[in-house]
Amino acid sequence: MSNEIDAEVKSLMERILYEVKKVVVGQDHFLERVLVAILAKGHLLVEGMPGLAKTLTVKTLANTIRGDFKRIQFTPDLVPADLVGTRIYNQRTGDFSTVLGPVFTNLLLADEINRAPAKVQSALLEVMQEGQVTIAGETHKVPSPFLVMATQNPIETEGTYPLPEAQVDRFMMKVLVGYPTDEEEFVIVQRVTGAATLVAAVASTGQLAELQQVCRASFVEPALMQYAVRLVSATRDPARHGLADLAPYISFGASPRATIHLVEGARALAFLRGRDYALPEDMQDIVPDVLRHRLVLSYQALSEGLSADQIILKVMQKIPAPDKPLESHVSVPAKA
Template identity: 50%
Template sequence: MSVAVSPPSTRSPRGPSATPSESLSRAINAAVADLNGVREEIAKVLVGQPQLVDALLIGLLTNGHVLLEGVPGLAKTTAVKALAASMHAKFHRVQFTPDLLPADLIGNLIYNPQRGEYSTKLGPLFANIVLADEINRAPAKVQSALLEAMQEHQVTIGETTYRLPEPFLVLATENPVDQEGTYPLPEAQVDRFMLKVVVDYPSAEEEKVILRRMARSHPKTELESVIDSEQVLRWRDLVDEVYLDEKVEDYIVRLVVATRSVAQHVPELDGMVRFGASPRATINLALAAKAHALLQGRHFVTPQDVKTMARPVLRHRIITTFEAEAEEVSAESIVESLLAKLPVP
């Protein structure tokens, strides 16, 4: 549902306007057309999963990392590789294993005995898109090595800091934590992901299409690169131009703050939340809502954009209690309850 919103009188005249200029409208239409071209390329190897594709595109548009969770065989890796193949960009895949070392990600100093000096070998993080495959199969020390890269877009090797290329995006896949051979991701690491997408099974009709397309010894997987890094950087500037009304801003803030005092809004959930979402969630929810509006071809954010993006932005940022686990109350259900209770502008 699209709801037109009026501009507040306190909005700075230099900020994004509720009335788009002709050039902004043209730029949004051109971006949507190009992004639909990316969708078409991904659809050559990925059947269905529109929410997954949208999440990957929103991460691309907002400079936000994306975590994909699901059991093996749901095409999580395929989706990320398809996105990378549709871009003229550098792509690296890292298979996370229990014996992976931090240096295997960021790089290392190598001593040359003939010259008597060290040289730097940069790791696979130096790419535009990095696929951290099965990220929860590596121990905490490896996860911590990603923090600086994901937050600051730089890594430190020895005494030297190296900037990562732009755009830089970590797209990680993980199996549910109750699967054999996995580790729970540290909260600080999980919070660095803008979105967490829970990938579900395809429908019976979609699975039949998958069978017909992929049940062969050499399935066709060649994709065409239809966008480049410069376009992505321009689109990120375009996301900043999407109008966010003050009433919608208040709705975002109220929703995030409500995760810290759930019992005030949903009394039956009293004692179910240890920690709510941080201000980083507020920032990410606003950015994700803007990007979602852009994907729909709009220059303004509606409350429905916020509600759509609240689930992937908040589900991994709410830490539940042992009581919630015993009662089988998940962070997902808490977000759903808050969305149902809070008034929509």
């Protein structure tokens, strides 16, 4: 990647971030993860209390990239056709016509995904995996780029349908969204109660697709891929990695999809930070987000109040990160 393309790409990413930050206060971690998911063509599962700008963030981002945004409120009476679309009979012509559902958009917010029954969850997760929908034998592709952000509240679990472990694995990351600081909340109140802030469209969906391709070309050191493999392997067979004390707490570890998402996420995060190569700290930053929803904890872990994040932290402390051979490699041309 030449310096000219570097500067152009960096400028575009900065403009997108600047426009979103004109509306969204704080939530830097969450916003960064949304952008990582878009660049890596992944999907997000977000857990947080109501009113923390989850919808606002995705909607604002859609406006900045001139993309379509749709929001679906999941409820117990929802059926798959409400999501993907259906065939409708026209009495006048005697023909059937296809009406596409709200999943045909660039950024889709699936609000409170755990409130809908399993068949609706499965319909959405199938679209996420395949990028297409089949209605009456006809295949319809969803637009590109396509990002699903599903939310669930940590409260009011009565009357909800928990996401099956096998299906939740299709989400690239699970992000926990917390409350803003007092200073951030003061700015939020000022902005919301003041004049409306206009967001400029600074990029197109075509430019975003180009960013995804450039990001895909970023370099990931084989040693870093091996680090991802060891981290995920330690969740499946802790004893083999010197973590025998964790074995009673994990019923099932993470899948190979977790390893892939660790590498893709590290590459996208490095790209956001202005580099075309990933470093160990890029991967370490996203390990909790990529793994926390993929660990199936045992009853013993739940009874002792042990969380997935605590187990992941112990795994990261035990598995050493690789050295940074690229640091010296990159700095050599700079000195010449």
